């Protein structure tokens with residue numbers, strides 16, 4: 323069990339853990355016996371199910387008839403075996419229908435989200451209000467002689483309940499970082515669902531299906547009991563119970579064989595579900611362990627640049643989230659080929675949302691409401707989902723601040739990198755293995771790491787694996803969203819040095835999202851300072867550090883521990899970043915700014931360019947860096 327817990331919930335291991343429980347063998351063995359007995363009835367059954375022995379009616383168990391005979395002298399064991407064919411087939415049809423309708427629609431709704439999910443929830447709510455048995459009786463009245471159709475109808479009627487469970491489980495898994503990471507890597511949806519979603523929700527699905535199978539056996543027997551089942555001479559367990567009930571005063575034993583067989587089948591089905599649930603529940607802690615882990619266009623005083631030749635060029639970008647809330651406004655940003663550019667600011671300024679907009683990975687309800695996102699000359703805002711999927715992971719890659727969370731806990735490093743290598747380059751198993759080893763080597767990891775699972779990696783190793791995965795598609799642009807935030811200082815330096823080496827070797831551009839000026843200073847050539855959805859200042863890192871032209875940049879730099887005088891208080895900008903719904907009119911930073919005047923809040927502040935390439939969204943920029951403030 324410990325082995326299982328330590329290594330995750332891979333489907334094969336879940337089954338091994340399940341089968342490792344003695345309690346699993348009894349229900350599995352019993353159900354296997356029932357299926358084998360029914361399938362092999364023509365070979366194993368003592369007689370024909372319709373063969374009568376009128377001299378030997380209603381007899382108890384004997385050597386000739388192990389389970390006795392019924393009112394027509396028919397062998398009960400034979401009829402039980404043949405009856406199982408019908409009953410188990412009917413339960414099978416219900417299960418297959420439920421998987422086809424309930425499980426599939428639940429996964430699609432949970433994974434796709436958006437309007438499909440809303441429509442699905444509405445339809446499920448309506449269907450759940452329909453009484454199953456009443457509707458089934460109507461179906462029976464119309465197509466009663468077609469038992470297969472009746473069972474399919476039963477499957478459809480009980481599907482909404484399961485679909486809702488599956489949708490909920492899928493929704494939870496969809497929010498996992500490793501699923502987002504798989505999308506960023508450009509894996510097609512069907513592969514993400516098959517490899518990363520389905521294994522995680524298989525437990526509850528199996529439990530629900532096992533319970534439904536038992537329920538289907540019971541309903542099938544109930545219908546036969548009421549005379550709606552398979553018609554004579556075909557035996558069914560329900561039909562046998564009905565006949566036994568009619569002669570219970572003369573031969574009570576007759577009720578025992580079908581009753582016990584049916585009861586045990588339902589019990590075994592439910593018990594099996596319980597065992598799988600327990601095995602899955604014991605696997606859950608692994609995940610806990612792994613996760614310890616308005617816009618009026620501003621008047622522009624300086625003309626916008628001529629059509630950019632940059633690799634990535636964002637112009638006038640406006641991003642809205644659900645409800646139309648603007649979270650990024652009038653944003654211009656360029657990343658040249660092979661250039662390292664920082665997007666820096668406090669938490670909640672809109673840095674990550676900007677990076678996600680480039681990858682078309684905005685949260686549900688999010689949209690690029692205005693502006694353009696040019697990548698290598700093509701407008702990403704106009705590219706369809708298919709084109710974006712091709713681009714992600716191959717030409718644009720992402721690494722995040724939670725490297726362990728971005729790795730699927732149930733697969734080895736080799737499997738996860740290999741999956742991307744196969745997707746991007748194809749090739750034989752040995753060539754994929756070779757590339758995986760090459761990528762691990764590129765990120766300074768030994769081959770032995772290939773066989774490890776994410777929880778067996780340190781934070782720094784996990785980030786290197788995430789970088790190796792990002793490199794698998796040989797991207798032109800790497801968006802690194804706080805890639806060193808979760809790492810300790812010495813590992814931060816190693817990861818940054820690695821990124822710099824890889825960038826130099828591969829000529830890859832990097833957009834580094836960070837709040838850490840020391841990382842910006844040591845790693846980037848240019849930087850954009852973001853505050854409450856706006857780029858408030860941009861320029862070369864040297865210029866920004868030496869002569870900040872926006873009070874916000876000045877405040878951030880003043881708050882750097884490295885700039886503090888020993889024994890003095892660390893400077894801090896008073897207040898916090900306002901929520902997008904509370905952005906003030908005019909300059910968003912004005913309420914926290916010591917230079918703010920009434921003019922700052924009167925109207926949107928334009929962008930100034932006091933020095934070539936150095937831009938600021940501050941009316942009082944002249945008072946900074948050599949201006950009034952500096953001389954004050």
Ligand SMILES: Nc1ncnc2c1ncn2[C@@H]1O[C@H](COP(=O)(O)OP(=O)(O)OP(=O)(O)O)[C@@H](O)[C@H]1O
Nearest residue numbers: 643649668669670671672673674675676685901902
């Ligand atoms: N999924 C979401 N749903 C609703 N609002 C969101 C969502 N993601 C981000 N936001 C909001 O968008 C704004 C920008 O968030 P974003 O994550 O881009 O900031 P950030 O500068 O990257 O900060 P951090 O470094 O903390 O991630 C914030 O006000 C945040 O509350």
